[in-house]
Every structure is written in structure tokens, then in C-alpha cells.
Amino acid sequence: MWEYTDKVREHFLNPKNVGEVENPDGVGEVGSIACGDALRLTFKLDDQGRIAEAKFKTFGCASAIASASALTELIIGKTLEEAEKITNQEIADYLGGLPKEKMHCSVMGQEALEKAIAACRGVEIEAPEGEVVCECFGVTDLEIERAVRENGLKTVEEVTNYTKAGGGCERCHDAIREIIARAGREAAPAREKPLTNIQKIKLIEETIEREIRPSLRQDGGDIELVDIIGNRVQVATRGACVACPSAPITMKSLVEAKLREFVAPDLVVEEVRS
Amino acid sequence: MKPVYVDNNATTQVAPEVMEAILPYFRELYGNPSSMHSFGGQVGPRLRTARAQVAALLGAEPDEIIFTGCGSESDNTAIRSALACYPEKRHLVISRVEHPAVRSLAASLAKEGYRVSEIPVDSQGHLDMGKLRASLTPDTAIVSIMWANNETGVIFPIEEIAELVHRHGILFHTDAVQAVGKIPLNLARTKIDLLSLSGHKLHAPKGIGALYIRRGTKFSPFLVGGHQEKGRRAGTENVPGIIGLGRGCELAAANLEAENTRVRALRDRLESELLRRIPDAQVNGDPEQRLPNTSNISFAYVEGESILLMLDEFGICASSGSACTSGSLEPSHVIRAMGVPFTMAHGSIRFSLSVYNTEAEIDFIIDKLPPIIDRLRQLSPFSRDRAVPCSLA
Numbered sequence: 001m002w003e004y005t006d007k008v009r010e011h012f013l014n015p016k017n018v019g020e021v022e023n024p025d026g027v028g029e030v031g032s033i034a035c036g037d038a039l040r041l042t043f044k045l046d047d048q049g050r051i052a053e054a055k056f057k058t059f060g061c062a063s064a065i066a067s068a069s070a071l072t073e074l075i076i077g078k079t080l081e082e083a084e085k086i087t088n089q090e091i092a093d094y095l096g097g098l099p100k101e102k103m104h105c106s107v108m109g110q111e112a113l114e115k116a117i118a119a120c121r122g123v124e125i126e127a128p129e130g131e132v133v134c135e136c137f138g139v140t141d142l143e144i145e146r147a148v149r150e151n152g153l154k155t156v157e158e159v160t161n162y163t164k165a166g167g168g169c170e171r172c173h174d175a176i177r178e179i180i181a182r183a184g185r186e187a188a189p190a191r192e193k194p195l196t197n198i199q200k201i202k203l204i205e206e207t208i209e210r211e212i213r214p215s216l217r218q219d220g221g222d223i224e225l226v227d228i229i230g231n232r233v234q235v236a237t238r239g240a241c242v243a244c245p246s247a248p249i250t251m252k253s254l255v256e257a258k259l260r261e262f263v264a265p266d267l268v269v270e271e272v273r274s
Numbered sequence: 275m276k277p278v279y280v281d282n283n284a285t286t287q288v289a290p291e292v293m294e295a296i297l298p299y300f301r302e303l304y305g306n307p308s309s310m311h312s313f314g315g316q317v318g319p320r321l322r323t324a325r326a327q328v329a330a331l332l333g334a335e336p337d338e339i340i341f342t343g344c345g346s347e348s349d350n351t352a353i354r355s356a357l358a359c360y361p362e363k364r365h366l367v368i369s370r371v372e373h374p375a376v377r378s379l380a381a382s383l384a385k386e387g388y389r390v391s392e393i394p395v396d397s398q399g400h401l402d403m404g405k406l407r408a409s410l411t412p413d414t415a416i417v418s419i420m421w422a423n424n425e426t427g428v429i430f431p432i433e434e435i436a437e438l439v440h441r442h443g444i445l446f447h448t449d450a451v452q453a454v455g456k457i458p459l460n461l462a463r464t465k466i467d468l469l470s471l472s473g474h475k476l477h478a479p480k481g482i483g484a485l486y487i488r489r490g491t492k493f494s495p496f497l498v499g500g501h502q503e504k505g506r507r508a509g510t511e512n513v514p515g516i517i518g519l520g521r522g523c524e525l526a527a528a529n530l531e532a533e534n535t536r537v538r539a540l541r542d543r544l545e546s547e548l549l550r551r552i553p554d555a556q557v558n559g560d561p562e563q564r565l566p567n568t569s570n571i572s573f574a575y576v577e578g579e580s581i582l583l584m585l586d587e588f589g590i591c592a593s594s595g596s597a598c599t600s601g602s603l604e605p606s607h608v609i610r611a612m613g614v615p616f617t618m619a620h621g622s623i624r625f626s627l628s629v630y631n632t633e634a635e636i637d638f639i640i641d642k643l644p645p646i647i648d649r650l651r652q653l654s655p656f657s658r659d660r661a662v663p664c665s666l667a
Contacts, residue, residue, distance in 0.1 A: 002579075012580070012583065013584070013587065015653065018652070018653055029655070033616050033617050033620065033656055034616040036577065036596070036604075036605070036616075036620050037577065038655055038656070039655070040655040057653060057654060058653055058654070058655070059575065059576070059577060059620075059653075059654040059655055059656055060577050060580070061577055061579035061580055061596075062579055062580055062583050064577075065580060065653060136604070167604070168604055219385060220385060220386075240385075
């Protein structure tokens with residue numbers, strides 16, 4: 001059972017502003033039945049350009065309904081400029097937080113709002129550019145990148161919690177990992193000073209734990225850091241990796257590539273027995 | 275508020291008679307049956323009685339029963355045993371709607387290099403017998419097909435399947451966790467080699483299961499250690515659990531008729547009244563070939579978790595095959611395997627009754643559910659005229 005806050009329960013059991021605004025100025029619609037949740041947001045402006053009335057219809061779980069209800073409460077009384085600054089985190093915060101697996105409900109609210117505001121301004125909503133990465137839920141690389149940037153996401157699991165991407169057949173997990181890495185590189189300014197040895201060891205260990213181990217473990221394998229000599233990183237294989245014929249390829253394409261990406265571009269990975 | 279509990283395929287209330295039978299083994303009779311002293315030794319005969327009670331419900335012999343920790347352990351034991359006994363065979367067959375205890379094991383075996391065939395089901399939840407027949411090869415070590423489905427209650431023709439598999443000289447295992455105690459079984463008359471059952475699905479406690487191993491079946495233990503269970507499952511016996519499972523099986527035998535008459539009638543009334551009062555709803559799975567206690571109904575245009583939480587406000591305990599309740603993002607693999615459309619799949623609710631349910635409880639659900647569905651449909655942007663497909667780019 002999900003641990004919902006009292007505020008989520010309240011907005012689920014007695015949602016505010018249910019329905020459709022007549023002759024709306026803005027309409028935003030996201031999601032679908034197939035995807036498991038959907039939201040239709042409509043609002044009307046007053047003569048001062050403030051959102052006078054906002055209503056929603058939601059298909060989805062308790063947190064989807066509560067998020068939509070919270071969204072309408074948050075935007076009523078705001079100008080479009082003020083409303084468009086609302087983030088998915090603010091929707092979640094309004095509800096006293098959401099279970100992490102349900103954060104995509106708040107993202108759905110933010111997306112519907114964006115679409116409705118664009119429609120209100122008469123801006124043609126550009127069909128999300130970029131390429132579909134997750135075919136199960138129709139999520140593009142740009143959408144994932146944005147969620148990663150705005151919410152500081154670090155793992156595939158977090159991306160799934162926020163965008164649903166990767167929650168189906170899981171074939172896109174590698175692509176999501178790449179997007180996370182790309183966003184991380186852009187966010188982190190180039191390192192100026194060379195790493196001290198201790199920093200280097202720590203960073204290598206962290207990178208193995210975060211970027212390498214999860215995908216090895218999926219196949220029942222593992223590696224262990226044995227030693228670091230200059231720019232040579234010595235590791236030993238464990239579990240299924242020991243007997244795996246493609247382990248040498250994995251050493252280059254995954255282990256070395258990730259360590260070069262996150263630690264230093266001149267690292268060389270060597271396999272040792274221990 | 276006393277809950278209206280209609281989630282008995284998830285777990286059941288421990289029967290008062292079972293509770294009474296167990297308690298002395300937590301209090302004064304705490305001895306270890308393996309001990310040399312008579313204080314521990316006196317427990318041994320009680321375990322024999324329990325084993326006989328389990329065997330009697332199945333139509334088996336007591337020495338064909340070993341006690342395990344749960345249904346999942348029984349499933350793992352059975353399948354791993356077959357692979358260990360026939361190491362040259364590298365193929366196994368399961369159905370697409372198996373419980374995770376079997377499905378996840380098969381997935382992990384696939385990673386170990388085994389070939390796994392998953393036999394599909396049709397829209398009524400019936401197994402594709404032609405595909406099953408075609409999947410059997412000399413390389414097949416074991417076929418594992420559940421007796422009754424936990425989500426829909428659909429019953430597979432297990433005796434016929436066991437015959438077929440046996441004719442090919444292949445071991446047959448069935449996960450009968452949902453069937454035992456709900457439909458009459460007589461294993462002596464079948465060709466089933468291995469069968470799993472679980473205590474907490476039949477009013478015994480959690481943490482006790484059993485595996486039936488037909489006499490003469492090659493077997494390799496899963497848990498190795500002491501000599502318990504004649505070396506077939508090591509570990510000090512869960513004495514209170516075993517006593518409880520024995521008494522639970524005895525009770526289940528006595529209640530089998532009530533399960534198939536009174537409980538069935540309650541289930542049928544619940545189902546027909548809900549379908550009569552709520553438009554755009556459907557029963558998932560063959561309504562005839564089905565456990566007497568289970569009803570899986572889909573309500574279009576609404577989502578299962580919302581239904582469950584609104585039912586929860588009234589103390590009604592049911593479950594759903596919707597994505598949101600499972601922690602994954604996709605609806606149940608059973609519902610999807612049957613090809614139930616997405617408009618229906620996300621709004622599926624399972625009611626599973628027991629002999630402890632009353633007419634008044636069923637009336638209560640019939641009264642409370644229609645307004646809940648109506649309310650959620652008013653909230654929903656979808657309806658019969660407006661069910662747009664997924665807006666994939």
C-alpha cells in the first residue's frame with residue numbers, strides 16, 4: 001500500500017475543481033488510457049489576465065487525481081506568467097510530498113499546465129521534438145533530459161518514477177543511462193584541478209557503484225576494485241562475469257568507458273585475478 | 275471497523291480452529307521433534323498426523339508430502355529439482371500467466387542459459403493446448419503450469435495436461451496454491467509429479483507450505499542441511515506452522531462443499547449485481563471454468579487503485595491488476611496476456627471470497643461500489659464516446 005499524505009487523501013477523496021470550464025481560454029491534455037493516466041485541464045482568464053477558473057478531469061490513481069486537484073488550486077488567481085513558473089515539485093510539495101514512484105503524477109500536472117498556457121497564448125504547441133526513447137510510454141529524450149535536469153535525477157529508476165520512461169519492457173534503459181550521463185556532463189563544469197589520489201579512488205568507487213554495478217548485477221555478475229596504479233585501474237570479475245565470454249568487451253565498453261567519462265579520460269582498466 | 279475482507283486469494287484469516295490447534299506448540303509443546311528426550315519426541319507423532327491431514331486433502335500418501343516455508347519455496351524446489359535431476363535437459367515450459375514465484379524463477383533460469391517456453395492463453399484465459407503440445411521436446415526437463423490462476427480464478431485442465439506431459443516422459447509440476455481447498459483434488463488418479471501448496475491461502479498461518487512429490491519421482495533437495503523431511507528439506511520443522519497447515523487442510527476438506535455451493539452463490543450474486551448496476555463492466559476469464567470464490571471485473575474508463583482506495587474508505591478489502599497498485603507501470607501480466615483492452619485493463623478489480631463472508635457483506639459491497647465507479651467516471655476525461663488511444667509520437 002502506498003503511503004499517501006493526509007493532504008493527498010483529502011484531495012483524492014474530495015478533489016477541488018472537478019469538471020470542464022465552459023468556453024475555456026486554455027486547454028491542456030496529456031496522457032492516455034493506455035498509459036494508465038491522463039489529465040485534461042481547462043481554465044478561463046478574467047479581464048486582468050488572471051486565471052479566474054480552472055477545472056480538471058483525471059483518469060488515474062489517487063495521486064494523479066490529487067495532483068490535478070492541487071494544480072488547479074495552485075494556478076487559480078495567477079497570471080499566465082506566474083502560473084508557468086510552477087514546477088512539478090511545487091505540486092508535490094503542495095500535497096506534502098508524493099511517494100517517489102508517483103512523482104510522474106506531478107510531472108503530468110506540470111505538462112498539462114504548459115500545454116494549456118501555450119494554447120491560451122495561441123502558440124502552436126510544437127509536437128515534442130526529439131526522439132522517442134521509451135516506446136512503451138512514448139517518452140522522448142528531451143522530456144527525459146528535462147526531468148533529469150530539473151529534478152537532479154541520477155538513476156534509471158528515478159527517471160521512471162518521474163517520467164514513466166523505462167517502466168515497461170526496459171529495453172530503453174541503456175539509452176536513459178546515456179541521457180543521465182549527458183545531462184550530468186553538461187551540468188558539471190570542467191574540472192580545473194587534477195584529482196588527488198584519495199579523490200580519484202573515491203570517485204572511481206562511486207562510479208563503479210552507481211554507473212557500472214547495477215547493469216552487471218542484472219546479469220548476475222559483478223566487479224571488485226583491486227588496486228589503482230597511476231592511471232591503471234585494476235579490477236577483478238565476480239559472479240557470472242568470471243565465466244562470461246564477453247567480459248573483456250564489457251570491461252572496455254562499460255567499465256572503462258564509464259570510468260573515463262566520470263573520472264578521468266586517460267584511465268585504463270585492467271582485469272586481474274584475485 | 276471490522277473489515278469486509280474479500281481478498282482471500284492474497285491471504286486468508288487464520289481459522290479459529292487452526293489457531294486453537296497451534297497455540298500449545300508455542301506454549302508447552304515447544305520441543306524439537308529431532309531430540310532424543312521424550313519431551314521433544316512427543317511432537318513427532320503430531321507432525322505425522324498433520325502430514326496425513328495434508329495428504330488426505332490432496333488424495334496423496336503422507337510420505338509424498340514435504341513441508342516447506344511457503345508456496346514460492348515449493349515452486350523453486352520443484353523446478354530446481356527437476357533441472358538438477360536431469361542436467362542434460364536445458365528446456366522448461368511454463369504458462370504466460372504463472373505467479374511470479376514461477377515466472378521470475380524462469381526468467382532467472384533463462385539468464386543461466388536455460389531455454390524457457392511460455393504458453394499463451396486466449397481471451398477467456400484458457401491455455402493454448404496446441405502450443406503446449408508443440409513445445410514439448412526431448413530436451414524439456416519440466417513443465418510447470420498453475421492449477422488455478424490467482425488473479426482471474428480460471429482453472430486449467432491440469433489432469434489432461436499432466437497426462438500429455440507424461441506421455442512425453444517429462445516431469446510435470448503444478449502450482450496449486452490457489453486450487454487447494456477450493457476445488458476437489460485427487461492426486462492418486464492423476465499423473466502429476468510435483469504440486470505446490472501454501473498454508474496462508476487456506477486459513478492456516480503464513481510461513482508454511484508443502485510440496486507433493488509423487489512416489490518414485492527423482493528429487494534433489496533445494497535446502498541442504500539436517501536430515502529433516504527424510505533429507506528432502508533441511509531445517510528444524512516449523513512445528514506450529516505444520517500443525518496449523520494440517521488442521522487447515524482438514525478444515526478445508528470439510529468446507530469444500532460450502533466453498534462450492536454457498537461461497538459460489540455469494541460470488542455469483544456479487545458479480546451479477548455489480549454487472550447489472552454498473553455499465554461498461556466485464557468479467558475477466560472464463561466464468562464457468564473458474565474457482566468458486568474468485569471474480570475479476572474490469573470497469574472501463576477508471577483506474578484500479580482509485581477504486582481500491584475508495585473501497586478502503588468503507589473497510590472493503592479487494593485487490594487490483596492495475597499498474598498503479600503493483601508498483602510497476604504496466605497492468606497485470608495476466609490481464610494483458612488475455613488481451614483485455616487498456617480501457618478495461620487498468621480498471622480491473624479482484625474479489626476473492628471465503629467461507630467467512632456473509633450475505634450482509636456482499637450486500638454492503640453491492641451497495642457501495644456502484645456510486646464509487648460513477649464518481650470516478652465523472653472525474654475521468656474518458657467515456658464510451660471518448661476513449662482516445664495512446665498518443666504515441
